[in-house]
Amino acid sequence: MxxxxxxxxxxxxxxxxxxxxxxxxxxxxxxxxxxxxxxxxxxxxxxxxxxxxxxxxxxxxxxxxxxxxxxxxxxxxxxxxxxxxxxxxxxxxxxxxxxxxxxxxxxxxxxxxxxxxxxxxxxxxxxxxxxxxxxVLGMPGLTAYAGFHKVALPKPGDQLMVSGAAGAVGQLVGQFGKLAGCYVVGAAGSKEKVKLLKERIGYDDAFNYREETDLKAALRRHLPKKIDIYWENVGGKMLEAVLENINKFGRIPACGMISQYNLEKPEGVSNLFRIVAKSVRMQGFLVFDYEDLYEEFTERVSGLLKDEKLVYxxxxxxxxxxxxxxxxxxxxxxxxxxxxxxxxxxx
Ligand SMILES: NC(=O)c1ccc[n+]([C@@H]2O[C@H](COP(=O)([O-])OP(=O)(O)OC[C@H]3O[C@@H](n4cnc5c(N)ncnc54)[C@H](OP(=O)(O)O)[C@@H]3O)[C@@H](O)[C@H]2O)c1
CATH class of the missing domain: 3.90.180.10 (Medium-chain alcohol dehydrogenases, catalytic domain)
Incomplete structure (x- = not known):
């Protein structure tokens, strides 16, 4: 060396x-x-x-x-x-x-x-x-921690839907959701990811969005009580389908919209009026604005990892x-x- x-x-x-x-x-x-x-x-x-x-x-x-x-x-x-x-x-x-x-x-x-x-x-x-x-103890972890606790404002019993569920941020949001007493459903892009979400990460339910021809129907099937919190990681068609299945006073912490990042022309969302009709609060956020939580986050999340209450x-x-x-x-x-x-x- x-x-x-x-x-x-x-x-x-x-x-x-x-x-x-x-x-x-x-x-x-x-x-x-x-x-x-x-x-x-x-x-x-x-x-x-x-x-x-x-x-x-x-x-x-x-x-x-x-x-x-x-x-x-x-x-x-x-x-x-x-x-x-x-x-x-x-x-x-x-x-x-x-x-x-x-x-x-x-x-x-x-x-x-x-x-x-x-x-x-x-x-x-x-x-x-x-x-x-x-x-888990870095930028994606703080994103999940801050966005979930400060933007989503969860209550026990909330129906939480997470897109991009098996990734860096999504795997943590689902677990924070379970710790907060939510019913948690994830969408991910393969059978292997769905199995991991249900069997190892502790999601109540999950589905492979790539196998669904009708996302709106898939959400209805997996979330019969509809959605109180939608953790937005992907945007596009999934956001449209969620807006058709959201409860009154639903919350959408807009963390990211990865389905749009490589498009030369971003897709539109055709049903934004649902935000008005259902009194939805959709709020974008950036992890950089939550640096003041870093110490609290590190202490809480490293404690959860050591106590084996969080997997990663x-x-x-x-x-x-x-x-x-x-x-x-x-x-x-x-x-x-x-x-x-x-x-x-x-x-
Ligand atoms: N607001 C902030 O401060 C902040 C900070 C960090 C991350 N983020 C955002 O959080 C999201 C997740 O980031 P991450 O670091 O946790 O990444 P990640 O989930 O570990 O990896 C990205 C995943 O996105 C999914 N994906 C890729 N292209 C897609 C498409 N066209 N449609 C639907 N899903 C697609 C893939 O999973 P599937 O196999 O399930 O498709 C992929 O594994 C991103 O949108 C990112 O920009 C925001």
Whole structure:
């Protein structure tokens, strides 16, 4: 392994150009460059070795220029950035020292300099795997926790419907729903995912939306008492079908609409008047606005994991070169649980 002060080879994943339509492996390239494992004095930068990377659906929106973006787009020709778990090699920042494990925004490369340690947090040693800090104890976990408790406002007995149920966020929302006393139904895209939801994740019921020709009828069958909370992960046709099956004063925490992210022209929703007719509250939210919950969330969720009251599934791809494919897997429904890319052993 290269040591601090030495020069090392740095393999990097580059976005070749802005993307139109479905993202493809050809939109990325692997570049090999050199990096000096040291820092300029006088900065508060931190040099890290990246261990795990987190491909996440929001990254697709960064691959094209957008009007009024909620997050900066990537620049073609530059290294992809996203959440990662890393080990500190050299630190000019007083809060971090060599060998600390950290989570935050890093590059899709072997070594990264994190300017002024921006977004970095030290990973506490609590006996849980480091990769969990990209999922159940990281951004997707906080998304599920904050969105469910602060936006969905669940009550015992609520009928909760979750789309994208077997993914990073969906698997957790369903379990928070059960802990809150809801009846929980999930929609996912394969038989294997449906089985996992019902037999291991604790969903009361689940169905494979790809096998249904009439989503409205499928929802009626699986949720005869209709829907009080719809956790929106996918948008499009599922949202339309839910609006036909929602109860008065229903709530829709709008977490994401992944079915739209790769479309050149997003689909419309034809029955939005149902929101008026059923006094529905549909509220979008971004995890970045709930950072103040981070400590409460970490404590509660790590406690639930240790007490085995929460299960969590990951889907790990090995090797930096697999990162583009791992991201595309999210849009093809090939991941089961939180998709992670492992670059190297934590040692
Ligand atoms: N608001 C926020 O701050 C925030 C933060 C994190 C994530 N999110 C959003 O939450 C949602 C889930 O994210 P995640 O990280 O948990 O991803 P994920 O569920 O682990 O992976 C994405 C899943 O989406 C489903 N999917 C892909 N294309 C689809 C399509 N055309 N129609 C229906 N389903 C499709 C696939 O599952 P199937 O096999 O079931 O189709 C796929 O496995 C995304 O919309 C994401 O943008 C929002």
């Amino acid at each position: 290269a040591m601090a002060g030495q020069e090392a080879t740095n393999r990097q994943i580059i976005l070749k150009h802005y993307v139109k339509g479905m993202v493809k492996e050809l939109d990325f390239e692997l570049r090999v460059s050199k990096v000096l494992l040291s820092l300029h004095p006088g900065t508060k930068d931190v040099l890290v070795k990246n261990i795990y990377l987190s491909p996440d659906p929001y990254m697709r929106s960064r691959m094209q220029p957008m009007e009024d973006p909620y997050i900066d787009p990537f620049s073609p020709g530059e290294v992809i950035t996203g959440y990662g778990v890393s080990k500190v090699l050299v630190s000019n920042h007083p809060e971090f020292k060599p060998n600390d494990y950290v989570v935050g925004f890093t590059g899709w490369e072997e070594y990264s300099v994190i300017k002024e340690a921006r977004t970095l947090r030290k990973i506490p040693q609590i006996g849980l795997p480091l990769s969990y800090f990209l999922g 599934f990951e889907d790990v791809s090995e090797g930096l070169e697999k990162a583009p494919r791992a991201l595309i897997d999210l849009f093809e429904g090939k991941n089961i649980g939180k998709k992670i890319v492992k670059i190297c052993d934590p040692d």
